[in-house]
Amino acid sequence: MPVARPETSDSRIIAHVDMDCFYVQVEQRKQPHLKGQPTAVVQYNSWKGGGLIAVGYEARKDGVKRSMRGDEAKKVCPQIHLVQVPVARGKADLTIYRNAGSEVVSILARKGRCERASIDEVYLDLTDAAETMLKETPLETLESIDEEVLKSHVLGLSLNGNDDRETVREWLTRRDADHRDKLLACGAIIVAELRLQVLRETEFTCSAGVAHNKMLAKLASGMNKPAQQTIVTLASVKGLLEPLPIKKMKQLGGKLGSSLQTDLGVNTVGDLLQFSEQKLQDIYGANTGTWLWNTARGISGDEVEGRLLPKSHGSGKTFPGVRALKTLAAVEKWLKELCEELSERLQLDLETNKRVAHTLTLHANAYKSTDTDSLKKFPSKSCPLRYGAGKVLEDSVNLFQAALREFLGSYTNPVDGGWGVTNLSVSASKIVAAPSGTCSITRYFHGQDRFHASSEQSDKKFAPESDNLSPSRTESHSASHQTECEGGQTQITSDTFSLDQYETACKDEAIESCSTSKQHEPQLRLSEKERNINDGKRSYEQKRKATQEKGTSSILRFLQTNSCSSSNQETKCLPSEGVQEALDMGSESQNKRRTDSWRYNAGEIDQSVVNELPAEIQEEVRTWLRPQKQANTVKRGSSIAHYFSPNKNKQTNLRKS
Numbered sequence: 001m002p003v004a005r006p007e008t009s010d011s012r013i014i015a016h017v018d019m020d021c022f023y024v025q026v027e028q029r030k031q032p033h034l035k036g037q038p039t040a041v042v043q044y045n046s047w048k049g050g051g052l053i054a055v056g057y058e059a060r061k062d063g064v065k066r067s068m069r070g071d072e073a074k075k076v077c078p079q080i081h082l083v084q085v086p087v088a089r090g091k092a093d094l095t096i097y098r099n100a101g102s103e104v105v106s107i108l109a110r111k112g113r114c115e116r117a118s119i120d121e122v123y124l125d126l127t128d129a130a131e132t133m134l135k136e137t138p139l140e141t142l143e144s145i146d147e148e149v150l151k152s153h154v155l156g157l158s159l160n161g162n163d164d165r166e167t168v169r170e171w172l173t174r175r176d177a178d179h180r181d182k183l184l185a186c187g188a189i190i191v192a193e194l195r196l197q198v199l200r201e202t203e204f205t206c207s208a209g210v211a212h213n214k215m216l217a218k219l220a221s222g223m224n225k226p227a228q229q230t231i232v233t234l235a236s237v238k239g240l241l242e243p244l245p246i247k248k249m250k251q252l253g254g255k256l257g258s259s260l261q262t263d264l265g266v267n268t269v270g271d272l273l274q275f276s277e278q279k280l281q282d283i284y285g286a287n288t289g290t291w292l293w294n295t296a297r298g299i300s301g302d303e304v305e306g307r308l309l310p311k312s313h314g315s316g317k318t319f320p321g322v323r324a325l326k327t328l329a330a331v332e333k334w335l336k337e338l339c340e341e342l343s344e345r346l347q348l349d350l351e352t353n354k355r356v357a358h359t360l361t362l363h364a365n366a367y368k369s370t371d372t373d374s375l376k377k378f379p380s381k382s383c384p385l386r387y388g389a390g391k392v393l394e395d396s397v398n399l400f401q402a403a404l405r406e407f408l409g410s411y412t413n414p415v416d417g418g419w420g421v422t423n424l425s426v427s428a429s430k431i432v433a434a435p436s437g438t439c440s441i442t443r444y445f446h447g448q449d450r451f452h453a454s455s456e457q458s459d460k461k462f463a464p465e466s467d468n469l470s471p472s473r474t475e476s477h478s479a480s481h482q483t484e485c486e487g488g489q490t491q492i493t494s495d496t497f498s499l500d501q502y503e504t505a506c507k508d509e510a511i512e513s514c515s516t517s518k519q520h521e522p523q524l525r526l527s528e529k530e531r532n533i534n535d536g537k538r539s540y541e542q543k544r545k546a547t548q549e550k551g552t553s554s555i556l557r558f559l560q561t562n563s564c565s566s567s568n569q570e571t572k573c574l575p576s577e578g579v580q581e582a583l584d585m586g587s588e589s590q591n592k593r594r595t596d597s598w599r600y601n602a603g604e605i606d607q608s609v610v611n612e613l614p615a616e617i618q619e620e621v622r623t624w625l626r627p628q629k630q631a632n633t634v635k636r637g638s639s640i641a642h643y644f645s646p647n648k649n650k651q652t653n654l655r656k657s
């Protein structure tokens with residue numbers, strides 16, 4: 001359900017920047033001879049010339065539309081250039097578009113808080129920049145104003161078509177203007193400058209909406225395309241919103257919008273104005289009721305989130321008509337491709353941006369041969385995400401099977417036949433900053449085990465996407481033949497685990513899986529005693545604090561906390577004085593206790609787990625595991641690694657692997 005966030009101030013200056021025919025521009029930059037030519041980007045499949053996913057403005061003039069296939073576009077516009085989307089793993093590869101989007105984001109972010117909303121859309125909070133500009137340069141004193149600013153469309157400003165730029169100049173420089181309009185004028189100047197910078201540095205044009213909140217800015221950015229900007233003055237809000245079809249409003253494209261239409265007869269935003277806030281609250285609950293009441297009046301307190309990176313990653317593919325996947329083997333084959341791509345992107349995100357994702361979700365559309373209405377009723381399933389392509393695949397297959405069982409109403413594992421999958425996608429969401437230093441290592445090691453445990457019990461935890469009135473529309477682009485979860489809100493609206501639940505679950509599961517799952521990686525087992533201590537005495541909070549420490553000393557703490565002082569431990573090592581110092585041990589008894597619990601069997605670390613860690617962490621871990629030559633040698637003052645020397649046999653294994 002939408003959450004009402006009352007407008008904190010209508011003096012905010014928010015811009016929504018949307019790239020023009022984005023994929024086409026990216027292709028035209030790559031192949032400059034296409035510039036100025038009617039061009040469209042098509043999906044890679046060859047059926048009827050492939051589906052159009054982006055159409056350049058020259059081709060639009062000739063009547064080419066995104067809903068067309070290549071063959072149809074050729075009929076309408078014989079000179080059109082059809083460029084195929086790059087392909088990798090048998091599906092669209094959007095990397096060049098994603099990277100091009102990042103180039104633009106890095107430029108736009110120079111002037112204020114910037115939120116990457118999708119592969120080609122960005123919100124900017126320019127309030128501070130506008131206020132500063134207004135203080136430094138009163139608008140009425142401006143001597144020259146760039147043409148790009150004068151070309152702005154100011155909603156509510158009547159133009160006679162003769163000297164429109166002069167009229168806009170007068171509006172921008174009015175001495176007696178409302179302070180909020182003056183800020184909007186500054187916003188328009190800043191946005192025009194940013195758009196010019198984007199053009200200069202990337203060769204891409206974009207359009208923008210400038211308003212007092214995100215909702216209005218987004219509505220305005222598409223009003224005048226390409227390469228133009230639209231300003232929403234306070235006085236124009238009513239006129240802008242009233243005629244808009246209710247289903248066109250963000251978050252009202254789904255069931256909530258349909259309910260407004262069928263239950264209340266609301267077809268335009270203006271129709272909504274007749275309902276009191278109380279009435280809307282009575283029908284839709286306090287929050288949604290207030291949100292609807294505010295929306296009808298152009299009030300929205302949504303903040304621009306300072307986020308330059310995507311909020312989720314997704315990889316998907318559709319299998320229309322005869323291409324529907326009808327066997328588990330076929331589904332698994334495609335899941336392998338999708339999971340590998342997703343995993344690569346997760347890894348890249350981890351290495352480049354130090355971010356980790358927590359939730360894996362599987363979406364699919366399917367039909368039952370016996371029930372033609374069953375299309376799209378396939379439940380989405382989520383579980384905690386484990387890193388590594390193999391694990392992502394394993395979990396995705398489990399998720400798919402659980403969903404298919406539910407879809408078919410079967411208690412046993414489904415078999416081939418009687419069903420077909422027309423769309424399949426996996427996504428990773430709940431992406432947060434990876435804790436630095438040891439903490440990330442801890443999480444990885446803990447995570448591997450607990451995730452494994454959770455996947456074993458997955459059926460109990462898989463939950464369907466909710467079927468309530470939550471808006472299902474997202475800001476991410478989902479092409480007819482692909483899934484792109486770049487930026488924007490993900491389509492996962494009701495994962496089994498909320499982040500809090502997940503944290504709690506992790507807390508509970510980490511200990512058990514560490515201690516019991518021999519086959520699980522890594523096999524860092526806790527002794528009975530330590531488990532009891534962990535279970536009973538150490539709160540989760542304390543544990544978290546301990547692992548939040550940075551640097552080598554905290555790495556050691558990690559090992560200390562999680563080390564395996566099991567009875568069959570053969571190698572006992574003592575820390576060097578230096579290390580001891582770094583640990584800031586304090587009292588002697590503490591020293592002893594910690595030293596005892598340092599027994600650590602490096603041979604028990606599975607190399608495949610180490611291989612999945614980010615490069616720099618791998619390096620760090622390998623440093624500890626390297627000191628094979630000094631096995632069983634306990635030397636004060638030697639390197640940290642010496643204190644983790646495995647026994648001989650295990651060293652040999654380790655070296656082999």
Ligand code: DCP
Nearest residue numbers: 019020021022023053054055120477478479480
């Ligand atoms: N896209 C896609 N599948 C869709 C819609 C869009 O793959 N069904 C991709 C191609 C687009 C890009 O996302 O270039 C951005 O989508 P927009 O809806 O913003 O459309 P364009 O940028 O192409 O055109 P416009 O200038 O109308 O915004």
